[in-house]
Amino acid sequence: MKNYFLWRNRVLITGALLLLISTHLLWSGVHSGQRVAKPRRLVMAALAPVQTAAARLTDGGAGIIHDYLDLVGVQRDNTRLRAELAHAETQRARLAELEVENLHLSDLLELKQALALKSIAANVIGADASGLARTLLLEGGSDQGFEAGMAVLSTAGVVGKLIAVGPSSSRVLLINDHNSALDAFDQRSRVRGIVAGVVDDGLVMKYVDRSEDVKPGDTIVTSGVDGIFPRGLLVGEVTAVVREGPGLFLTVSVAPAADFRRVEQVLIVTQRIPQPPPAEPKG
């Protein structure tokens, strides 16, 4: 009778057990960081080639597909000429793409030289699978020397930090994700705060005292004291400062300098960041 009950409810029992395991994953993830992430690296390694192929297809191959779709239904005599034209167009588009990529890489090289820290360039091959969280997928992982916690930069400014690293792919938590936070200061007034992501796609600078001097248009840069981001990197620009309302702190809205939806190549800082002198920024 007991076995009969188990057999008849085996799907629900299996599902309930798996729910318990996923709750354990959640609990462990919340309280121990990367402790339960090892199997995830295996999944990332397994799916990385598919992901890279998909990114290549959407970035480079979409032109080829469109060109060849246009040829459907064309008379046989024109097929060869049209195919040649499509090929030439694709080549032209590819060359233009390479030129843009070359420009981006030149900019990254300049940034790399200006940083004077060991860093490696990586291509962005995907975004967050859920669409609502803010992460990016990079081509390159532990085989290239990447580690969780490393800073990710673009030529426009700070992008985020690595949160999961597989052998050949890794994921970046963008600075505008609600779980992200970095130590930064106002370049003009030297007021320090914590820049964090907010749900509606911007950034806020937290823990800035109401008496401090922060104005719209001020530039926010990294302080370097968090040991992740080098000091003085552009984070964004102050767009609004709200002094009204209760509370000890100002509400400082910041527009990120980097356009996270358009970033294609990034720089991973693989060297430990030297700690800056602690006294200069106030706040």
Added chain:
Amino acid sequence: MAALFAVLTLLALAIQTTASRWLPLSALVPDLVLVLAVDLGLRHRRALAPIMAFAMGYAMDSFSGSQLGVNTFVVTLTYLVAYEAGTHTSATGPEAGAVLAFIAVLIQSLGGFLISTQFRAPNQLGALLPAALLQATVTAVLAPPVFALVARCKRMLGLSQPRRGRGWASRGA
């Protein structure tokens, strides 16, 4: 069947992670993995099915969010809810599947946010809601074609459709 869902999950993840780069809003990216989980729950009644749902959620966790376990939990839960809906009601059609996918996306977005912030920022849920509703709607609209595609793949591969369960007697059959 497991191989088919593994391939479809890979394709869904590839689409989801690349689509937001060419769509104007990332909230327009449908959650195809959740749609697959609903299809699994409505039409597959073996003990392997929840394990497949768990694996699909875990794979999604590898490519989404900063908190491991959120998608694993939600996809497994979605499978179980769809399984129960398919067992105890006659709601196994594409419309019912679309409604289930809609609810699952909302739970994943809002629940995932609460869990990843450890319930410290419930006041920001209102700001997240429009994007979550948009994504849930897009997913629900796309769910019926995805169900049809899965059914077509099964027919092409010669995989028989398991009989639809009704009531207590069919549970676990």
